Amino acid sequence: MEKMMDLLAQELSAAFEKAGYDSSYGRVTVSNRPDLCEYQCNGAMAGAKAYHKAPIVIAQDVVEKLSDSQVFSMAEAVKPGFINLKIKETFLSGYLQKMHTAQLLGAEKTQNPKTIIIDYGGPNVAKPLHVGHLRSAIIGESIKRMGRFLGHEMIGDVHLGDWGLQMGLIITELKHRQPELVYFDESYEGEYPKEAPFTIGELEEIYPAASAKSKGDESFREEALEATHLLQQGRPGYMALWNHIMRVSVTDLKKNYEKLNVTFDLWKKESDAQPYIPAMVEEMREKGYAYMDQGALVVDVKEETDTKEVPPCMILKSDGASLYTTTDLATIVEREKLFHPDEILYVVDKRQEMHFVQVFRCAKKTGLLPQETKLSFLGFGTMNGKDGKPFKTREGGVMRLEHLIEDINEEMFHKIVENRSVKDKDARQTAQIVGLSAIKYGDLSNQATKDYIFDIDRFTSFEGNTGPYILYTIVRIKSILNRYEQENKDTENGEILEAANESEKVLMLALTGFPAVVEGAFEEKAPHKVCSYIYELANAFNRFYHETKILSEEDERQKASWIQVLLLTRKVLETSIDLLGFSAPERM
Template sequence: MAVKTILEEMNESVARAFVAAGYPEAQASVQLSNRPDLCEYQCNGAMAVAKKAGKRPLEVAEAVAAELKKESLFSEVGAVPPGFINLRVSPDALATAVRALREQPQCGAVRDENRKIVVDYGGANVAKPLHVGHLRSAIIGEALKRMGAFFGNEMIGDVHLGDWGLQMGLIIEELRRRKPELPYFDESHTGDYPEEAPFTISELEEIYPTASKRSKEDEAFAEAAHLATVKLQSGDPGFTALWKHILRISKADLKKNYDALAVSFELWKGESDAQPFIPALLEDLEKRGIARSSEGALVVDIAEPGDKKELPPCIVRKSDGAALYATSDLATLIDREATLSPDCYIYIADKRQELHYTQFFRVARKAGIVPPEHELIYIGFGTMNGKDGKPFKTREGGVMRLETLIREIREAVSTRIAENPEISPEEAEKTSKTVALAALKYADLSNQASKDYVFDLERFASFEGNTGPYILYTAVRIKSILKKYANQGGAAITAADLRPAESESEKALFLDLARYPEVLRAAWKELAPHRICQYLYELSNHFNSFYHAVRILQEPDEEKKRAYLALIQTAEIVITYCLGVLGMEVPERM
């Protein structure tokens, strides 16, 4: 059974106080104070109550405060103009609350949800290397998937590959130009095709941009590529065999790169999987009058009363008969509803695609593809920019490959890790990977998803400031202190060792730990990983303030020393949980 958090206890206490003061209709809630110099928590419910009761807010606040002073939960209660109730928590009550949370699974962050949620956060194209433009979707999506699972949901991540369309025809036609003797282009070929692909991933990644460039300069080649696309989509056996080679080699390379980011997917489906559903979808939309003809194209009107701006119809079939992204996404929904029937869908993509998702969601609702009780959520993310404020590029001005970015950030942290003489070269390499990944992920997740941010390699790799390495270093420092105590023969530290705070720095740490379950719950409810990052930074700062104010292992009073150790151990556990839901790990040493 879940224990109450300190905030839940305060809310109950305040509700009782309003009733005792003669205001049973009060809708009062306690909030964390934004003025910690004045109080720790605050309640402004007296204002609304006073208006209904025809009294001065301060009069109501003073009456409620008088009742709250009778509660052992608070060490200080005050009513201040115009009608705020300022609260400080009793150190005894705080220690009891943190001790109770510490004894709960996941430190009181209860796994009490049971929804099935699909997270669409890949979107990579086959035959193309991952680049920095794929970073935010992967990192944010993985964090949200882990956050949902943390609370007990079945989370299904789908990479949703771009594996269909003209890019396939371009690759096939460029390959035919280079190697016309291959059996895939022989109309008279019978029997099986070779098991080995006629190209490596490196060759494949060079073929596509070459073909794309050639199609812009050579009209005949562009037409041939278009015909090759049609032929593939019509089921030509040779082209289908080639396509499967492209898919297999691309997926293996993509998986390697996603693994380097500690990002994984439960489903490796692509646009090609949706194609069988498109003909029936278009026929149904037309038959039911949901779609209409417009200049030869098939469109669905999506404008609704109350729209603040004009929204154009969603094109589901072009005048030349071709389907579009919206068509493919709708067909994918049909597939997902039939095979998964999830309670919720979360799509993560560049915020510049907002119109696409508005159109696609509205058509899905209008056509009844998704029932009303199944949520459709779109999270649009901002751009990762260089110091010049423009989308991040290489020094040469090209789009940086993701593996290059990861390598550069590893190099940036490895020098610092190598300074520790206790770490072997093998451990240093492993630790550098862990720290670099935290630097990269934290740099992204600490920003609100919708905001653009500047990628500053030097700052993100720093062990000081609001960075991933700083958070990891805090957890590693705690591990080191606990290890030293154990090596000195100290008995195992448990929650029972926690004692009420005796100093402001100690209490600040207690207050952070007490609100941990609510922080994680709110971050998940808002789909806002940056909230967890904010909390991690505050918690790390408060630990370091406490660490510098108190000589933990030099404390002569053994009971007090163990209380200190229990407090920082709880902080380390909470930091590890928070980093885990964001897709980061804590190394043993740094």
Template sequence: MKLFIDEINEVVKNAFEELGYERETGRVNVSNRPDLCQYQCNGALANAKKHKKAPMIIAQGVVEKLNDNKIFSKLEAVAPGFINMNINDEFLIEYVNKMNKDESFGVSKATEIKKIVVDYGGANVAKPLHIGHLRSAIIGESIKRIAKFLGHDVVGDVHLGDWGLQMGMVISEVERRNPSLPYFDENFTGEYPAEAPFTIDELEDIYPYASKLAKSDEKVMEAAKQATVELQQGRRGYVALWKHILNVSVTDLKKNYGALDVDFELWNGESDAQKFIPAMIEELKEKGFAQESEGALVFDVSEETDKSPVPPLLLLKSDGASLYGTTDLATVVERVRDMKADEIIYLADKRQGLHYEQFFRAAKKSGIAHEDTVLDFIGFGTMNGKDGKPFKTREGGVMRLADLINMIKEAGKEKLKDNKNIAEEDVEEISSKVGLAALKYGDLSNQASKDYVFDIDRFASFEGNTGPYILYTIVRIKSILNKSEGFNAENSILVPQSESERGLMLQLSKFNEVIELSFRDRAPHKICEFIYELSNNFNKFYNDTRILAEEDESKKASWLSLINLVKNVLEQGLDLLGMESVERM
């Protein structure tokens, strides 16, 4: 379906053009003074100087031109040259009824289907997920879902950190603890054990211990670096041990991401890009992009227009080991050449912006990415505690993501403990969904690039701009529909009987526009804003209208169809944000 705002824009722009003014100056916007009008156009002000006319004269001329158009119920020119307009109810309900009959509620599929890869995991193996992994996972999952809803061919890739120095640290620490294991015997030619020599709990203890030790002991750090190089060069025992590390870690990661309702189509890691690196390096050398500098191999990505220095991308260290930049560049080779990606969207802490700028430039300059390949970095802010500092445990450490999820689920359970309408066997499932909605909505309702304060009491509240408030609105609608007799969702929605009903319809009409903007701007928070306002509109309508007590059956049928559409749109919005509705609260 065409966007509601575009339907209005086309009519108003035509009027401007027919009167000899610039067509684009006839753009219409939602009024920021809904008490005065629903929509407003400021185009007369933009044309005044060029056409040497007073803005009010231009505005009045446009109003006269539009007066016979049936879209508008009100048109007026007001000083200093604004055009205020209200939409005819018949035009509005025709649009809303089309939404009600459309399986995507008015959201049209993209005319140009693109292959999109969303890189949004970034977890390191051998380490537990912590709250620093939260934002990447849930923002990326939402962006992926929005793109799929618009009809694009989308793949989410966890892109594990499984090939860097941390691997060398783990391998060398395992050797210090168990030097007799066959993985460390270079003369061993038999089959390595099928079972890993450690559990996930032991593995998660090994890495932080090794990392801390390496920072204080130069010999330990050198051993880790050497193990990393030998792993990357294919030492047989190290590769076998690395596979154990990967298998044990990925099993645990899938469980934790699953608890967040985050699902990756690809579980690739930095290691999967290694096979592309040798040929890529040779090609970069042949084309003159890769040059030696102090024993290392670098790619100069600076440009004449740079206002501040942009360091070269380090491809290979002096010992021949590859780095994050090398791996990321090689991953672009695979995604563009083999996966035919038109767009690659990356999510990471905004403080990594320089890294992405470097390898994006290298990919474009070298031709690894095509000129029209979209490489997009979404840098997100931090989740802070009430003290404004990065969120920590009570002991001052970094909280594990599993503990955070459990904490928010318990908060959801606490909110529901006195609800007699929920069967005991359903409490766990409902509190889990309420808790996740509180956590995800609390994050996603903020602009991705902004830092925000994690406030469990506010996020879990059933009032205000929260996930549980949206869920409660849906539950309220379901309750009304369940009590109605013979409800038919196919019944037509009739002309609004009140301002609150009209406002509810106008908010519904913005849905497809919001989805398109959310994808274009990579901004799930716009969907949060929309469903919050839609919930507010519904609750105002609900308080103003005795739906089930209405004696006029045609009115009641219309209202039931309308609120059923509201429920469907709210649930679709939640799904795009990675949340599920519930039946009772």
């Protein structure tokens, strides 16, 4: 189904051509003066120089050709050369009728589906998720959902950090605490226990304790480095411990991501890339890309057009150890081998931009994947507290993600109980649904690349540009539809009639924007555009609701038409919030 703006542009382009002008001037935009018109065309201004005519003359010529238009009810030329437009009500209602039954509410399935891998996790195992992991998960999940909606094969990868020094620190600390465990007996040849010698709570205490100890005790740090090396060499006891750490950690990570309604198709780890490193490094050497510099193996990635210094990409340290750069490059090799993606998108803190500039250039320069494969970096800003500094606990520490979720849910529970709109037994579950909307919408309504203030009071409000406000609007629509059905009315019957009043037309016009918004938001990797759209749509609906007595309307045909508009509005809002990664309750 063609987008509304395209249909309007076709009508204007045809009018320009009939009037003797180039059809390319028929571009249409939403009016910035809604008090005067709904759409406008500035093509006459652009064409004045080419045709040596006053813009108003060109505009008048074009408007004359629109006199019998089936699309516009008004087309007028306004000095110095604007064309002001209003859409015909019959055309608008017909478009919404088609949109109502269209598979994707008028959005188009892509003609060229791509395989896109999104790297949007990045947590380290043995450590709890904290607020720093929030943005990657929320933004990445939304982009994945939009891509799938439009027909692309989207593959989400959590990309766990599981192979670095933190593993050696945990193993060494555990060895100091429980040296009698069989994992530390080099002569042991039996089967290792199936149960881990620690819980997730103990594991989350062991790592920070070991990390702190390593900073003040050099011998402990050396021991941890050796344990890391032995693990990476495959010592059986350490591998068994590593497997325990992975099972316990991943189970806990999945539980916490589930609370965010975030899922991954792949639970790949840094260690999965290790087998690809030796051959990758050897090939870089053989082809002359990699060379030794102060003992380290590096690849030059600077370009003549660089306006700032781009350091060489370090492949191996002077002691032969690999780095994040090495692992990320080897992961690209693995992804190319397993999936042949058209694009790999990294949703990562924007402060890592230089790292990914080096990785991307190195991957392309050394031929790790085809030149046409796109490598994309979506760097997100910082989530800050009201003081403008990175969000912390009251004690000044990094807040665990599950504690943030609990705080939001508790705030929503109190507000829902105060409203007395939901029975006590349902209030907790409703609070979780609405709380998730507060967190996700609060984040996604901001442009991803910008820092933003995480304000619990504002984000949990039922008024203003918030997730709960959007959900409240959906619940209001559901309530009207339920009451209509209780009158033994069939919501399936009815056609969308011409707008009965101005507020209905504003709502109908807002509905037509959905296809373009979704396609544009995915193309630009910009979920905030979906948020802006549904906030505008919710406002349009609520204005219509307050100005129109829907259920008390005596004209049954008119009432049935309004019900169809409500059904479409609900469908658009619910589809949109699903793309953002949350849902609406039945009541709130």
